[in-house]
Amino acid sequence: IQLTQSPSSLSASVGDRVTITCRASQGIASGLAWYQQKPGKPPKLMIYDGSSLESWVPSRFSGRRSGTDFTLTITSLQPEDFATYYCQQFDSFPHWLSFGGGTRVEI
Amino acid sequence: EVQLVESGGGLVKPGGSLRLSCAASGFTFTSYNMNWVRQTPGKGLEWVASISSSRDSIYYADSVKGRFTISRDNAKNSIYLQMNSLRAEDTALYYCARDLGWYFQHWGLGTLVTVSS
Numbered sequence: 001i002q003l004t005q006s007p008s009s010l011s012a013s014v015g016d017r018v019t020i021t022c023r024a025s026q027g028i029a030s031g032l033a034w035y036q037q038k039p040g041k042p043p044k045l046m047i048y049d050g051s052s053l054e055s056w057v058p059s060r061f062s063g064r065r066s067g068t069d070f071t072l073t074i075t076s077l078q079p080e081d082f083a084t085y086y087c088q089q090f091d092s093f094p095h096w097l098s099f100g101g102g103t104r105v106e107i
Numbered sequence: 108e109v110q111l112v113e114s115g116g117g118l119v120k121p122g123g124s125l126r127l128s129c130a131a132s133g134f135t136f137t138s139y140n141m142n143w144v145r146q147t148p149g150k151g152l153e154w155v156a157s158i159s160s161s162r163d164s165i166y167y168a169d170s171v172k173g174r175f176t177i178s179r180d181n182a183k184n185s186i187y188l189q190m191n192s193l194r195a196e197d198t199a200l201y202y203c204a205r206d207l208g209w210y211f212q213h214w215g216l217g218t219l220v221t222v223s224s
Contacts, residue, residue: 033210042202042214043152049208086152090209096168097154097209 001026003087005100012105018074020103022087025068034063034072035086037102043086047072082107109133109213111203116218119193127188127218129203136184140164140206143177143188145199146217155201158186171197193222 002025012018022032032050035043045054047063050070060075074081087100115127127143143155156177157166165177176189186203198221204211 031209035211042216043211044214045207045210045212048210054212088152088154088210097157099152099154101151 001089001091001096001098003089003098003100005087005103007103008101009104009106011107012077013107014077014079016077018077018081018105020072020085020087020105022070022072022089022100023068024070024089031090032063032065032070033088035088036081036083037086038083046085077105081105109205111205111213111215113201113203113215113218116201116220118221118223120224121194121222123193123222124189124191125193125220127190127201127203127220129186129215131184131186131203131205134205137161137181141179141186142204142206142211143186144202144204144211144214145197145220146202147199150199153199156188157206190220193220195222198222 004023006021033045034047036046037043046057047053050065051063062073064071072085082105084102084104086102090097110132112130119125137160140157140159142157145155146152155168155171156175158177158179162179174192179186200217200219202217203215205213
């Protein structure tokens with residue numbers, strides 16, 4: 001399964017609502033996660049199983065699935081949210097994990 | 108606190124070999140599957156290999172199958188990545204990552220591998 005993330009980059013302002021989409025090819029992905037990465041740092045797991053938030057993630061973030069499309073939404077963008085976001089899926093058979101190409105969220 | 112510290116990266120010629128290590132602490136190592144993930148500016152993030160907690164399940168990305176070998180030493184709380192027949196396209200920052208199911212919940216800071224003549 002390949003993951004297509006869109007957009008590849010976006011410009012937004014503090015307070016904006018932002019939505020990033022990850023589309024799975026070849027049908028439905030078994031499981032999907034979202035990661036946040038800031039420059040010079042490793043990615044951080046934010047959301048897993050499509051919509052479950054890690055404990056450190058603020059409630060302005062949410063994940064949703066609609067068919068083969070997965071979305072990450074930030075309801076009110078904050079200065080610390082400017083980063084690159086990646087989706088990641090896994091298939092249990094054959095065993096395969098892949099990432100989307102990333103979405104850079106800029107001011 | 109979960110800590111993952113990678114080491115062993117460096118400059119190697121095409122066709123050469125390198126062994127990466129990852130030392131884990133702050134959690135019960137024998138309870139978790141572990142992974143290697145790499146990142147390049149051009150190709151983004153790429154899963155490389157996974158090893159189960161008991162070493163009975165090992166998986167590789169097609170791009171490294173037959174060239175790379177993942178292993179772990181539960182007595183030393185460490186995992187390894189033996190990389191042979193290295194190619195220019197293996198140049199990347201290599202991360203060690205701990206599982207949450209089949210997601211990557213904790214990451215190290217990475218070790219840089221450069222394959223160049």
